[in-house]
Amino acid sequence: MNTLTPLAQDYLSRFDTAIGSLPGHQSSLVTTARQTARDIFARQDFPNKRVEEWRFTNLASLTKGIGDDIAEVPSASASIETPHVMTFVNGRFDAGKSSLDGLPDGIRLTSLAAELDAGNDSLINNSADHRAVVALNTAFMEDGYVLDVAANITLDQPLRVRFVSASGSVQNARHMRNIIRLGDGSSLTLLEEHTAEDGHSYFANPMTDITLEDGANFRHYKLQDENLVAYHLANTDCLLKDNATYENFSLAVGAKLSRNELTTTIVGAGATSILNGAYLMRGQQHSDTTTVTNHLVPENDSRQVYKGVLDDDSRGVFQGKIHIAENAQQVSGDQLSKALLLSDRATMACKPELQIYADDVKCSHGATSGELDEDALFYLQSRGIDAVTARKMLIEAFLADAMDEISDEAVKVYFSGIATAWLQKA
C-alpha cells in the first residue's frame, strides 16, 4: 500500500473535525455524501502521472503541501460592467461586495452554504463520483453559488460571479460547489471570474454542476486569473436535454498550475455543446484543458476550439475526448486544438481522443502545434510594421478564431482586452 501524499493526509486527518462546521452538517444526506466522497478520495489520493487522465499534469508541487510562496498581486487589466454581481471572498459569500437586487422573477442566485444550512439538502446528489478531485470537493465543499432559473426566462445582461482570494485568509484552500439549473426554454449568460487581490499561494477547487432542461440556452464564460503561485483544479459537468445549448468559453491567464476539466453529457436530441477556450501562459505556468463530451443519444452536435499561447518555460496540455455511445446515430462532433510555442523551452502535450460506437456519425479532430509563421512575420515587417508589433498582431489573429466564438459581445470585448494586456507584457 502506497502512503498518501502529505496534502491528502492533511485533508483526511482534518475531515472529522471539519465536517461538524461545514455547511449542511445538520443534514444526514449531506454528511453521508461527504463521508462517501472522503472514502473515494482516501482510496485514490490526488492523481499522479500514472493515472492516464493525468499523465501530462504533475500535481507533486501541490500534494507535498502548499508552501509560503508569494506572488506579485496581479492588477486588473480590463473591466466589465454588469448590473448583477455575486462575490465570494476567500471561499465565502460576501453580501457586502455583491449586488443581487433587481434580478427578474424566476431567477434565483443564492449561496450554497445558506441553502444547505436552510435544509435544502436535495441540491447535493449523492452519486459517488469517482474523480479524486471532485470527491475532495464534495467532502470539503464550503460554499458556492446556486443558480436556479424557471422556465422561459430570458436575461440579456450577463450575471457575474467573482471568486476573489483576498488577504487575511486563514485557510489556503477553497472548495467551491456551484449548482446551476436552467428551466425549459430559458436563456442566460453567466460570467465567472477567479482572481486574487493577494499574493499568497492557495488551492482553488471549484466544481460546477449544470443541468439544462429542454430548449435552455446557457452561455457560460470563465476567466481564470489566479495569482501566479496558486493552484486551480476546476471541474464543470453539464447535462444537456432536448434542444438545449451549452456554450462555454474559458480564458486562462493565471495560476502556477491549472486544470480546467469540462464534462458535457448530451441526453437530448437537437442539443448542442460548444466548448471553446484560450490559455496564455508564461514563466513556469502550467495549463491543462481536459474535455470529455459524451453523446448518449442520437441527433445532436458538439464542437470545440482551443487555442494556446506558450512562452518561456510554460507548459500547455490539451486532452479532449469525444465519446459516442452505441445507437447515438446522426451525431456530429468536431474538435480543434492549436498551440503556439513562443519559446524554445515551452512545451505542449495534446491528446485528442475519439471513442465511437455508432456508425452514422461525423467526427473529426485536429491538433497542431508550432511556432509563428515566419513568412507572415516577414510580410508584416516588409509593410513597415516592427517585429514586436507584428508578432502581437499574429498572436491576436491566432487567438481571434477562438475569441470570435464568444457570442456575448460585452464578454468578448472584456476577454479580448485581457488577452491584449497579456500580450503587452511580453
Place this chain on the structure above:
Amino acid sequence: MAIAQETVEQVASVSEKYKYGFVSDIEADTAPIGLSEDIVRFISAKKEEPEWLLEWRLKAYRHWLTMEEPEWASVHYPKIDFQDIYYYSAPKVKDKLKSLDEVDPELLEVYKKLGIPLREQEVLAGVEGAYNVAVDAVFDSVSVATTFKARLEEDGVIFCPISEAVRDHPELVKKYMGSVVPYTDNYYATLNSAVFTDGSFCYIPKGVRCPMELSTYFRINAAQTGQFERTLIIAEEGSYVSYLEGCTAPMRDENQLHAAVVELIIDKDAEIKYSTVQNWYPGDENGIGGIFNFVTKRAACRGENSKVSWTQVETGSAITWKYPSCILQGDNSVGEFYSIAITNNMQQADTGTKMIHLGKNTSSTIISKGISAGRAQNTYRGLVRMGRKAENARNHTVCDSLLIGDKCGAHTVPYIENQSRTAKIEHEATTSKVSEEQLFYCQQRGLTEEESMALIVNGFCKEVLQKLPMEFAVEAQKLVGISLEGSVG
C-alpha cells in the same frame, strides 16, 4: 484481357472464407508445456546457443517475472495462462537436410497452400528478369527454409534464420540484438527475449542495394503453441532493403499467443522498407479462437538521412496490439507509417505508431486507415514526440476510420508532445461510414452489395495500398474484401 481475368479471380476469392485455416499433420519436436528457467535453457540448448545468449535470455526471464501484464490498451480478452503454452515446437527433422527434396512433403504442401514459391529451382527457372523474392519461412518455432541465399551472398547480404546468425555472425547479433528493443522494454517483448525461438536476420552491408525483396512467412501450426519470433534487420550506410512479412495460422477454437519483436537499425543514408500483411486466424464470428498478436516493432534511424517506412495491412488476429515505431535520431531522418487495420466480427485491434523525433529536420508521416465492421473494435493509438533538439522537425498525421454497421466501434487516441518551438505538428482524424449513396451507385452498376463494399473500402485504403510492394498489394486488396465478408446486408 489479363486484367479482366484477374478481376474475375479477385471477385471469386472475395467470397472465400479464411483460406489459411487448414491444419497440417506434421511431426513436431515439442518442449514440455509451460514456462520456467528450464524451458528457457531447453530452447537455448536446442538452438545450440552460446553462453552469452542464454544468460541474456535468463536475465530477460527473471525480469519478466517481476513485470505485470499491461492493461492500458482498449482490448478485452481472458487472462492468458502462460503455463498452458508450448514455447517450443519444431517440425521434426531427420538429420540435416541436403536439399529441399528431403523436406517433409506435408510441409511443402503447406507452403504450396500458402502460395509461397519456396522451391528455389522453380523460381530460378522463371523467366529472366521475373520478380524474385528471397523467402525465409518460419514454421511454429523454427525457420525451415531460406531461399536465394547464394545470390544474396554475392552482394554480401546476409539473410538467414536468426538462430543461424547467432552461430555464424555472433558479433553482429551481439552488437545489435536488444539495442533497439531492450529486454526490459515491455511485458511481451521481455517474454519474447526469454523464449524467442527463431525469426529472420538480415544484414545489408555498406552501399548495397539489396537485389531483391526479402520476405518471411510466419506460420503457427501446432496447437497450444505460442510463437515468439525475433527479427533483426541492419542496414549499413547507404544501403537499401525492402522486407516483406506475412503471417497465417490454422483455425482452432483456442487462442494462441504470438509475441514477436522486430528491431531495425538504419545507418546514415540507408533505408528500410518494411511491409507486413498480417493475416493470423481471427477467430470465428462469435469470437471463438484466433491469435493474440502482441508485437513490438521498432526502428532506430541512427544515421543522418536515414529512412524507415512501415507499411502494414492488419486483417487477422483476434486481438492485435502493435505499434511499429520510429526513433528518428539522425538529423534529416525520415519515418513513415502507413497502416490499414481491418476488424470484423469480434476482432479487436489497438494499433498505431510512435514517432520519436530527436534529430534536427527529422520528418514523419502517419497515414492510418481503420475499418471496423460486425461487432469489432478498432483503435488507433499513436505518439508523436518532438524532443528539445528536434529543430524544424515535421509531423503530419491522418487517421481515418470507417464504420460498417452499428455494433462496431472506432477509436482514436493520439498523444502529441511537443518540446520544440520550431517543430510543426499536424494531426487530423475523421470518422465516417460508407454512405448509402455510394453503395447504391455501385449496385446500380451491377455489383452485389458485398462487391460494392469491397470496392469502396479498397478506395478508402488506396493511399496505403499503393505503398505496398506490388505482389503484396494484390494480396492485400483481396484480403480487404475477404475480411469484410458478411459485414453487409
